[in-house]
Amino acid sequence: MNDAEKVKALLEVIRDEILPLAESEAARGNAPCGSAILRADTLTSVMVGADNRLTNPLFHGDIDAINRFYKLPVHPPAEELIFLATHDPCPMCAAAIALAGFKELWVLMSDDEVEPDPTLKASRAMYRDIFGVEGIRHENSFFTRHSIRKFVATSPDREELQALLDHVDHRYAALK
Numbered sequence: 206m207n208d209a210e211k212v213k214a215l216l217e218v219i220r221d222e223i224l225p226l227a228e229s230e231a232a233r234g235n236a237p238c239g240s241a242i243l244r245a246d247t248l249t250s251v252m253v254g255a256d257n258r259l260t261n262p263l264f265h266g267d268i269d270a271i272n273r274f275y276k277l278p279v280h281p282p283a284e285e286l287i288f289l290a291t292h293d294p295c296p297m298c299a300a301a302i303a304l305a306g307f308k309e310l311w312v313l314m315s316d317d318e319v320e321p322d323p324t325l326k327a328s329r330a331m332y333r334d335i336f337g338v339e340g341i342r343h344e345n346s347f348f349t350r351h352s353i354r355k356f357v358a359t360s361p362d363r364e365e366l367q368a369l370l371d372h373v374d375h376r377y378a379a380l381k
C-alpha cells in the first residue's frame with residue numbers, strides 16, 4: 206500500500222467512523238475531537254474515540270480512544286498501529302500517545318494550518334504558558350507526527366484525496 210492509499214484510508218476512517226461519533230458528542234457540548242487507532246498493515250480501525258470532557262475534563266478524544274483500546278481483552282502492540290487524531294494533540298494527549306507507545310501519528314487539523322477550534326484554545330495555550338513552547342515537535346524520539354493536509358497538498362493523487370478532505374472539512378465546519 207502506498208502513502209496515497211494510506212492517507213485515503215485515514216480520511217475514510219475519519220469520515221465513516223470518527224465523525225459520526227464526534228458529531229454526536231459535539232451536539233452534546235463536547236469538543237469536536239476524535240481519534241482512531243488503526244492497524245498499520247491493513248489500515249482497519251481497532252478502536253475509535255471522541256471527546257467527552259463534559260464527563261471528565263481529561264477525557265479528550267485521544268485519551269478516550271486510548272482508554273477504550275486498553276479495555277479490549279486483546280490488543281495488538283502499539284508499534285504495529287497508527288494513531289489518527291482529528292486535531293493536533295494537547296500536551297496531555299501528546300504525552301499519552303507517547304506513553305502508550307504509538308510511533309506514528311497522523312493529524313487532520315494541524316495547528317499551523319487551520320485556526321484551532323475555540324473549544325481547544327486553552328489546550329493550545331498550555332504549551333506556551335506551562336512549557337514555553339508552541340506545540341509538539343513533529344519528529345521526536347517517541348513518535349513521528351504527520352499532517353494529512355500537507356500530504357494531500359503535495360500528492361500526485363491530489364484530486365481524489367482533496368475531495369475526501371473537502372467532505373470532512375465541510376462536516377467539521379457544520380459543527381462550529
Ligand SMILES: [Zn+2]
Nearest residue numbers: 265294295298
Ligand atoms: Zn488533549
